[in-house]
Amino acid sequence: MTGQNVRKVTVVPNGPVLVEGPVELVTEDGVTHTSDRFVVAVCACRRSKRFPFCDTSHRKRVRTDTSPE
Ligand code: FES
Numbered sequence: 001m002t003g004q005n006v007r008k009v010t011v012v013p014n015g016p017v018l019v020e021g022p023v024e025l026v027t028e029d030g031v032t033h034t035s036d037r038f039v040v041a042v043c044a045c046r047r048s049k050r051f052p053f054c055d056t057s058h059r060k061r062v063r064t065d066t067s068p069e
Pocket of ligand 1: 014015016017042043044045046047048053054055056057058059
C-alpha cells in the first residue's frame with residue numbers, strides 16, 4: 001500500500017478522531033456534513049454543540065463526586 005492514497009485517521013484518547021480532510025461525513029440521520037479543513041476533528045464523545053465535529057467540549061470534566069468539599 002502506498003502512502004499517497006491512504007488517509008490517516010488518528011484516535012485521540014478521551015478526545016476526537018482526527019481525519020485528514022477534506023471529508024464528507026454522514027450521520028445516522030442521513031445528513032451529510034462537509035469540511036475542507038486539512039485535519040478534521042470528529043467528535044467521539046457526543047458532547048459537541050457542533051456535532052459531528054469536535055468543539056473541545058470533551059475537555060470539560062463531568063463532576064462525579066457530589067459530596068461537599
Ligand atoms: S470529542 Fe471533542 S467535543 Fe466531543
